[in-house]
Amino acid sequence: MPALPRPGGFLGERDVTAIEDMDRPDCELDRLNRSYARFPLVNAVVSGWRDTYRSLIRPLLTTAAPTTVLDIGCGGGDVARSIARRAAAEGYPLEVTGIDPDERAFHFANSAPPVEGVRYRKAFSSELVSEGLRFDVVISNHVLHHLTSSELASFLRDSERLCARIALHNDLRRSRLAYSLFWAGAWPLGLGSYIHGDGLTSIRRSYTMAELRAATPPAWTVEGSGLWHNLLVYRPGESPHV
Numbered sequence: 001m002p003a004l005p006r007p008g009g010f011l012g013e014r015d016v017t018a019i020e021d022m023d024r025p026d027c028e029l030d031r032l033n034r035s036y037a038r039f040p041l042v043n044a045v046v047s048g049w050r051d052t053y054r055s056l057i058r059p060l061l062t063t064a065a066p067t068t069v070l071d072i073g074c075g076g077g078d079v080a081r082s083i084a085r086r087a088a089a090e091g092y093p094l095e096v097t098g099i100d101p102d103e104r105a106f107h108f109a110n111s112a113p114p115v116e117g118v119r120y121r122k123a124f125s126s127e128l129v130s131e132g133l134r135f136d137v138v139i140s141n142h143v144l145h146h147l148t149s150s151e152l153a154s155f156l157r158d159s160e161r162l163c164a165r166i167a168l169h170n171d172l173r174r175s176r177l178a179y180s181l182f183w184a185g186a187w188p189l190g191l192g193s194y195i196h197g198d199g200l201t202s203i204r205r206s207y208t209m210a211e212l213r214a215a216t217p218p219a220w221t222v223e224g225s226g227l228w229h230n231l232l233v234y235r236p237g238e239s240p241h242v
Helices: 029-046 049-060 078-089 103-111 125-130 149-162 176-185 195-205 209-215
Strands: 067-072 094-099 118-121 135-141 163-172 220-225 229-234
Touching (some): 029 103, 049 135, 067 078, 067 149, 078 118, 149 163, 149 229, 209 220, 209 229
Parallel strands (some): 135 163
Antiparallel strands (some): 163 229, 220 229
């Protein structure tokens, strides 16, 4: 288990030079797949999608026709499957498309037991924009901190073009408390996977609420999502909340 760094100026600024091992093209495939396989547990515990679904997605659903959802950078696809299962249990049909440009993520997601209404594509969001596609709901989970400033701007422009009703980008919120708790509590999940080390790197790369507000256009609002996450929200045609 990595040593817990001394405070000092640690986590005072985003560590944009840190690279997650999972993002390296030569990372170990077995460890990568074990990481994907454990993400459902991690996301169920810390990512807050249950509350986000209940408060922001479910009010948009209808039994009359399927609601379309796009999950950008879906990784192993667990968030897409979870939302589809939750909606189906409540009688709401969804058509969920998960996209990821990484062949390894696409292969893992596509080889998982199928969930009705969920499909995956190996693609960038810009490709879907070029195809003229639109979705009722656009989401992502733990993507924002991976992006450079120019990539973030492109990502949000694509989201606006793809989104018909609401876009919800959920990401980690950097803090010493979050780092310390993840360091202490998540190390068992790191055995044989990249979850522990990469999770700590992700927190170091992530935004505070103030930083995310400063980095995004005024049409987007930053809301809290539990204790550890920021939720970046876009509603087409609505003025941003003050």
